[in-house]
Every structure is written in structure tokens, then in C-alpha cells.
Amino acid sequence: MKEEVSRECEKYREEMIEVACKLIELKAISPDYGGEGELDKAEYIESLLEGFEVERFDAKDDRAKGGVRPNIVAKVCDGERMLWIVSHMDVVPEGDLALWETPPFKAVVKDGKIYGRGAEDNNQAIVSSLFAGKVVKNLMKKGFEPKIGFGLVFVSDEETGSEYGIKYLLKQGIFNKDDLIVVPDAGNERGDEIEIAEKSVLWLKFRVHGIQSHASTPKLNANRRAMEFLLELDKTLHSKFSATNKLFNPPYSTFEPTKREKNVDNVNTVPGLDVSYMDCRVLPEYDLNDVLRVVNEVKAKFVERDKKPIEVEVLQTNSSPPTPEDSDVVEILRKAIKLMRVIDARPIGIGGNTCASFFRQFGIHTAVWATFVGNAHEPNEFCLIDNMVEDAKVFALLPFI
Numbered sequence: 367m368k369e370e371v372s373r374e375c376e377k378y379r380e381e382m383i384e385v386a387c388k389l390i391e392l393k394a395i396s397p398d399y400g401g402e403g404e405l406d407k408a409e410y411i412e413s414l415l416e417g418f419e420v421e422r423f424d425a426k427d428d429r430a431k432g433g434v435r436p437n438i439v440a441k442v443c444d445g446e447r448m449l450w451i452v453s454h455m456d457v458v459p460e461g462d463l464a465l466w467e468t469p470p471f472k473a474v475v476k477d478g479k480i481y482g483r484g485a486e487d488n489n490q491a492i493v494s495s496l497f498a499g500k501v502v503k504n505l506m507k508k509g510f511e512p513k514i515g516f517g518l519v520f521v522s523d524e525e526t527g528s529e530y531g532i533k534y535l536l537k538q539g540i541f542n543k544d545d546l547i548v549v550p551d552a553g554n555e556r557g558d559e560i561e562i563a564e565k566s567v568l569w570l571k572f573r574v575h576g577i578q579s580h581a582s583t584p585k586l587n588a589n590r591r592a593m594e595f596l597l598e599l600d601k602t603l604h605s606k607f608s609a610t611n612k613l614f615n616p617p618y619s620t621f622e623p624t625k626r627e628k629n630v631d632n633v634n635t636v637p638g639l640d641v642s643y644m645d646c647r648v649l650p651e652y653d654l655n656d657v658l659r660v661v662n663e664v665k666a667k668f669v670e671r672d673k674k675p676i677e678v679e680v681l682q683t684n685s686s687p688p689t690p691e692d693s694d695v696v697e698i699l700r701k702a703i704k705l706m707r708v709i710d711a712r713p714i715g716i717g718g719n720t721c722a723s724f725f726r727q728f729g730i731h732t733a734v735w736a737t738f739v740g741n742a743h744e745p746n747e748f749c750l751i752d753n754m755v756e757d758a759k760v761f762a763l764l765p766f767i
Contacts, residue, residue, distance in 0.1 A: 367766055368705050370510070374501040375759045382493050382754055383480065385414065387473035389489040390482035394456050398526040403430030404455040408438055411455070411520055414496060415440050417503055418518075423538055425522065425530035435522040435530035439540055442499040443506060443765070445515025449546040449698070451498070451761055452721050453491035454524030454531065457484030458743050465745035479748040487742035490749040490757070491550035492520060494736075498761035505766075512765035514546070524551075524721060527682065532721040536728055543729055546695035548764070550736035550757065551720040557707060557756075560699055561734035563613055563688035563715035564723050565620075568646040568654050569681040570661065572596070575674045578630075578638030585636065586672060589629070592640035595676065596623045599664045603646070606660050611649050613688075613715035619648045620717065643681075647717040654683055684719060686726035693731040702763045703735075707756070711735070735760075 392410055395401025412420060419441040424434035436455075441448075460470035460483050468474040470483040495518050502516055523531035541547070552561050574595055576588030603621040610617045622645045629637035648657055658680070665676045689696060691713045703711045716734075725732040737753040 367510070368763065370505060370508075371501060371706070371762045371766075372759050374504050375497065375755055375762060378497045378500065378758070379751075379755055382497055382758070383475060383751060385496070386480050386485070386489055386493045386749070386754065387475065387482075389492060390473040390480070390484055391471055393471050394484070395459055396456055396523060396526045397427065397429035399459050401459070403427065403435055404522045405430065405432045405434065405436055407455045408436035408520065408522075411438060411492065411496070418442055418499060419444070423535055425534040427530055437522055437531060437535050438520040439535070440499065440518045442502050442516040442518065443512050445512065447544055447546070448515040448517055448542070449548070449695070449764055450517045450519050450541070451495040451548045451550065452519040452521065452532065453495055453550055454488045454521050454721065455492065456522055456525050457487065458525050461743075461745060467746055478751050480751060481746060481748045483747055485747050486738055486749040487747070488524070488551055490738075490754045491736055494550065494754050494757040495761055498758045501758065501762040502765055505762075510766065513767065514765050516765040521721065528721065528724060532724050536724060541725070541728070541730060545730055546698065547722070547725045547730055547732040548695065548699060548761070549720050549722045549732060549734045551722075552716055552718060552734045553736035553738040555737065555739060556709065557703065557735075557737035558709045558711045559714045559735070560696055560711045561716050561720075561722070562691060562696060562713045563650060564686060564719055565614065565647040565715065565717045566650055566652070566654050566685035567719050568648060568657060568683050570644045570646065571679040571681050572642050572644070573677040573679075574640045574642070575676065576636070576638050576640070579636045581634040581636050586674060588637045588640040591668070591672060591674070592642055595664070595668050596642060596644070599644070599661065602664055603657065603660060607648065607652050607657065609649055609651060611651065611715065613713065614649065614717065615714070616717070619646070619652065621646045650685065650688060654685055684723055686723035688715070689726060689731045689733060695731045695733045698764055698767045699733050699735055701767050702760045706760050706763055
């Protein structure tokens with residue numbers, strides 16, 4: 367079976383490269399980032415799914431081209447139980463163009479790599495899963511029978527919260543509790559890591575008030591007050607939530623001050639308002655409500671001291687239970703990787719957030735796996751052509767395990 371799958375996948379190598387290049391050039395950026403959304407990319411993907419049972423689920427979004435954020439569900443073969451591979455169509459903006467050596471939305475093939483924004487995150491997975499579906503179809507025509515139903519899902523809005531993507535799809539009743547889900551949206555260069563758990567995500571916005579004044583006669587400096595508050599909050603959170611978990615790297619919760627908004631325009635004015643943000647990635651054994659309670663305790667201390675408000679806004683929160691190490695989806699994936707790659711894959715956890723967390727919230731066992739260089743969101747993003755083809759082989763083998 368391994369040899370049959372490998373031969374069929376290799377037949378598609380050049381076509382995979384062609385499709386990957388086309389996907390890069392179909393700019394699919396969320397309206398949240400000033401883009402038009404995923405419609406053009408979705409329509410191109412649909413054109414490649416001839417012979418599949420295809421249904422599109424459009425989430426309404428007036429900001430996007432066509433007024434929708436499309437999601438595609440394509441069954442390769444039906445079964446009492448389904449195994450789905452879920453990848454996302456949207457990409458992040460290019461960032462600083464000066465850092466790119468090639469145009470970010472013009473694919474460049476060089477030295478076994480395909481360069482362009484979204485090459486690895488997540489176009490590689492789109493191509494690998496799509497052509498795995500074609501291979502399974504071909505093998506079925508040759509008389510090979512899958513042991514489980516097999517389907518592909520291509521979603522919108524993964525990069526900006528998934529409200530119009532996987533969250534929307536989960537409300538449509540497409541997936542069953544005993545379905546198996548593989549999300550190719552994280553991995554390492556060897557391909558020996560299967561992600562089964564994700565840290566909880568908590569994004570916070572702080573509006574720290576002071577008194578605007580002349581810098582030569584300063585009053586309550588919102589800048590200084592915010593820095594003091596954030597440093598104490600950072601120290602307190604790390605102290606209160608100090609557990610370690612070897613499944614993750616790093617093996618502890620992180621609380622990182624990140625974005626800071628512009629305040630005054632001139633050097634000699636003390637700002638009366640500081641707006642700052644914190645990205646918290648919390649081990650799943652902790653309750654995010656407890657984290658918020660500590661945040662508010664530190665806030666109350668500074669409000670009492672300075673008699674000026676600090677406003678805390680929760681921008682995003684997400685948590686999910688881990689997938690059991692001995693679950694069917696992990697075992698099937700392990701076997702396919704072992705057969706195709708002669709690699710013993712091990713379970714890990716990550717600090718990032720993928721579509722897997724939303725499936726896990728619904729009680730559906732989900733594994734995250736791909737072979738990635740690991741340059742998502744970076745300038746000069748690329749994917750290795752070999753990774754794209756070899757991952758397709760593993761995906762095509764899955765329904766026959």
C-alpha cells in the first residue's frame with residue numbers, strides 16, 4: 367500500500383507545485399487586516415475538486431469580496447465514520463516589504479522551495495491534502511477500499527479568530543463526535559511531532575490613565591504608571607501560575623506585554639493615557655478565570671494607590687482540553703507516519719492556536735501534524751516542495767490504515 371500511495375503522489379509533483387504557486391498569488395487576507403477575504407482562493411480550490419462531493423458554507427461578512435467568507439467541505443469517500451483534514455485559506459499580510467527578497471504575492475520556485483506569503487502557512491497543507499484526496503480517488507478506482515470515510519475541509523478566517531471559519535462550520539452540524547480530525551497547521555522539520563494540546567489563549571488590553579502635563583512639571587505620568595503596572599503584573603502572573611508541563615515548549619505559561627499604542631506627538635508632554643496589550647498563553651491545567659482574577663487584583667492595587675482608573679478589556683479568550691495520546695486519530699496518524707517515513711512520532715503541546723482547539727471544545731479528537739520548516743508569518747516565507755509531496759503521501763495513506 368505504501369508503494370502504491372507513493373507512486374500516485376509522485377505523479378502529481380509538478381501539478382502540486384503549479385497549484386501551490388497559484389494559491390500564493392490569490393491574495394486571501396482578512397478584512398480585519400484590510401484585505402478582501404478568501405473568495406477568489408475558494409473558487410479556485412473548488413475548481414480543483416472535480417469528482418468530490420463538494421458543499422460550500424458561506425459565512426456572511428459585508429466587508430469581504432462577495433459579502434461572504436467561504437468554507438469548503440469536500441468528501442473524497444463516505445463512511446460511517448469520517449476522517450477530515452482541515453486547512454485554512456487565509457494568510458497574514460506581508461509585513462515590511464523591504465525585508466522581502468521576492469514579491470510576497472508572486473510565487474518564486476527556487477532550490478526546491480516555493481517562496482511567497484502563505485507558502486507554508488497554510489498553502490502547503492491545502493495542496494498536500496487536496497492531492498491526497500485525488501490519490502485516494504485513484505486508488506479506489508484500482509480496487510483499494512478505504513477503511514474509513516475521508517474528507518477535506520478548507521476554512522476562512524483562521525488568522526483572525528475563526529468566527530467566519532471553523533467556528534461557523536461547527537455550528538452547521540457537519541462533524542460527528544466520533545469523527546477524526548487532522549489539522550496540518552503546526553509541525554517540525556523532521557515530521558516526528560504530533561500536537562495533541564494547545565495552551566489557553568488570553569489577549570488583554572489595558573487603558574492606564576494618568577494626568578497629561580508639561581514634562582518640566584510632571585504630574586501622574588501614564589507611561590510610567592503603565593510600565594510599573596505591567597511589570598508587576600508580569601511578575602505576579604509568573605509567580606501565581608508557575609507550573610511546568612513537559613509536553614510544551616516552553617514548558618510553562620507565558621505572559622508577554624506586546625503592542626503599545628501611540629500617545630502624545632511631542633517629547634515635552636507627559637501622556638495622560640497609555641494603551642498597552644498582553645498576550646497570555648496559559649497551560650491547560652489552569653482556569654483562565656483565575657488568571658483574570660489575579661489581573662484584577664493587581665489592577666485594584668494600582669487604582670487604590672494612584673486614585674486613577676485602569677481599564678481591562680478581554681480581546682480574545684480560548685481554551686480546550688487535550689486530545690488523549692491513545693486516541694484513534696493519534697494512533698492512525700502515528701501508524702501512517704511510521705509506514706511512510708519510518709519515523710516514530712511523539713505527542714507534544716504548543717503555545718499557538720489552531721483550528722484543533724475548536725474541535726476539541728466540541729469533544730472531537732483532533733491531532734495537528736505537518737512537516738514544516740517553521741517560517742510562518744516571516745518575510746521570505748517558503749515551503750519545501752519535498753515536504754508538500756511527502757505530507758500528501760501520509761495523508762493519502764490515512765484512510766487505508
